[in-house]
Amino acid sequence: MAITKQTRVPVREQDPAVRARNFLEVCLGYNEEEAREEATRCLNCKKPACVSACPVNIDIPGFIQQVKNGDIAKAYEIISESSALPAVCGRVCPQESQCEGKCIMGIKFEPVSIGKIERFVADYARENNLVPEVKAEKKGKKVAVIGSGPAGLTCAGDLAKMGYEVKIFEALHQPGGVLVYGIPEFRLPKDTVVAHEIETVKKLGVEIETNVIIGKSITIDELLNEEGFDAVFIGSGAGLPKFMGIPGEQANGVFSANEFLTRNNLMKGFRADYDTPIHRGHKVAVIGGGNVAMDAARTALRLGAEVYIVYRRSEIELPARVEEVHHAKEEGVQFHLLRNPKEILMDEHGSVLGLRLVKMELGEPDESGRRRPEEVPNSSYVLMVDTVIMSLGTSPNPLISSTTEGLEINKWECIVADEKTGQTSKKAVFAGGDAVTGAATVILAMGAGKAAAKGIDEFLSSQD
Numbered sequence: 001m002a003i004t005k006q007t008r009v010p011v012r013e014q015d016p017a018v019r020a021r022n023f024l025e026v027c028l029g030y031n032e033e034e035a036r037e038e039a040t041r042c043l044n045c046k047k048p049a050c051v052s053a054c055p056v057n058i059d060i061p062g063f064i065q066q067v068k069n070g071d072i073a074k075a076y077e078i079i080s081e082s083s084a085l086p087a088v089c090g091r092v093c094p095q096e097s098q099c100e101g102k103c104i105m106g107i108k109f110e111p112v113s114i115g116k117i118e119r120f121v122a123d124y125a126r127e128n129n130l131v132p133e134v135k136a137e138k139k140g141k142k143v144a145v146i147g148s149g150p151a152g153l154t155c156a157g158d159l160a161k162m163g164y165e166v167k168i169f170e171a172l173h174q175p176g177g178v179l180v181y182g183i184p185e186f187r188l189p190k191d192t193v194v195a196h197e198i199e200t201v202k203k204l205g206v207e208i209e210t211n212v213i214i215g216k217s218i219t220i221d222e223l224l225n226e227e228g229f230d231a232v233f234i235g236s237g238a239g240l241p242k243f244m245g246i247p248g249e250q251a252n253g254v255f256s257a258n259e260f261l262t263r264n265n266l267m268k269g270f271r272a273d274y275d276t277p278i279h280r281g282h283k284v285a286v287i288g289g290g291n292v293a294m295d296a297a298r299t300a301l302r303l304g305a306e307v308y309i310v311y312r313r314s315e316i317e318l319p320a321r322v323e324e325v326h327h328a329k330e331e332g333v334q335f336h337l338l339r340n341p342k343e344i345l346m347d348e349h350g351s352v353l354g355l356r357l358v359k360m361e362l363g364e365p366d367e368s369g370r371r372r373p374e375e376v377p378n379s380s381y382v383l384m385v386d387t388v389i390m391s392l393g394t395s396p397n398p399l400i401s402s403t404t405e406g407l408e409i410n411k412w413e414c415i416v417a418d419e420k421t422g423q424t425s426k427k428a429v430f431a432g433g434d435a436v437t438g439a440a441t442v443i444l445a446m447g448a449g450k451a452a453a454k455g456i457d458e459f460l461s462s463q464d
Contacts, residue, residue: 144232412438
């Protein structure tokens with residue numbers, strides 16, 4: 001097949017100077033003409049590596065072919081067979097390291113923009129009220145799903161398609177998990193995109209009950225023994241933030257990225273018509289280099305601060321998506337790389353006065369394969385800031401594991417579960433996503449939810 005285009009169809013975005021002061025979506029996406037043009041770049045490989053690189057195994061050449069044909073409804077039908085959250089995935093998945101990273105076009109040229117085409121299809125479906133069909137007969141069995149984040153929604157949606165009666169229990173007042181509390185509005189609009197994806201799952205027959213804290217409101221054993229559920233899936237995520245343990249962390253003006261983003265995203269702290277209290281620093285240091293760090297930094301910037309990313313390795317080792325780093329730089333976030341915090345300085349009122357940093361250099365690789373950062377002697381200096389946001393990762397809240405008899409956890413307090421089926425050490429209890437792996441990506445959580453749905457189906461079928 002002749003290759004007609006070596007570069008991607010460019011995607012429209014807000015101007016950096018404009019978007020750095022608003023919370024509207026940065027990327028504007030493809031229109032139908034642009035999506036169909038980009039779809040023509042797909043080679044329709046006989047053995048598509050992009051599919052095997054997708055954690056939920058979407059038939060990527062299949063749906064892209066339908067976009068080429070102009071049958072967007074059929075493209076959405078194909079995606080929906082594998083994914084419950086296509087509009088979310090099209091926006092926040094790290095396609096560059098998954099499907100697009102394996103695209104054959106990417107060997108010599110730019111890979112096909114799979115994520116942007118998926119986003120167009122999902123947005124088209126929302127705007128035209130397309131809903132996936134449920135064809136399975138009812139099985140007469142009930143499954144409880146704990147958590148309405150990407151793992152829980154995916155598991156629940158797949159089980160509903162199989163014919164199970166599914167109920168999601170969500171601890172917060174609004175469903176969506178990390179999709180609503182963790183990812184900023186400018187990357188993932190809540191009232192349109194996330195709300196619609198959740199409604200689509202509900203239309204499959206899934207019931208969602210909010211304000212239920214498993215381990216306090218009700219336990220897993222009670223769900224199984226008293227409420228009549230035949231199986232339980234734990235997709236409660238990892239919302240417990242980590243800190244460095246350095247002097248001064250108790251100062252006023254030190255926050256976890258989790259708290260900062262939750263106040264801003266779920267509780268609408270950025271909006272003048274909401275009463276949510278949120279700290280708006282003048283000079284903000286964000287410690288960390290992952291996607292959450294970029295989200296916190298870009299949010300603080302939009303709230304009016306001068307923002308610095310502090311990361312102990314070099315730019316090559318930044319774990320955040322290249323696109324997010326690029327957007328942060330465009331918007332004016334300043335990067336202090338090869339720097340490590342040693343102390344948070346306080347004024348006489350106990351408020352943040354500055355951040356003492358030391359310079360770092362990279363030595364030999366550590367167990368992760370990355371070069372180990374080592375301190376440069378006599379390199380300490382102070383960065384004057386009034387706010388410090390810690391973005392060092394999160395771990396699962398131990399409430400569920402501590403109130404569930406027979407549920408094995410590892411030394412990181414993550415639930416131990418089979419990678420292929422999600423089965424835990426407790427009969428009829430399955431788990432997946434960040435509750436098992438620790439903080440990871442939306443699409444990996446979805447993959448775990450999908451695998452667990454299949455595992456639950458096999459388990460319940462074997463009970464027959």
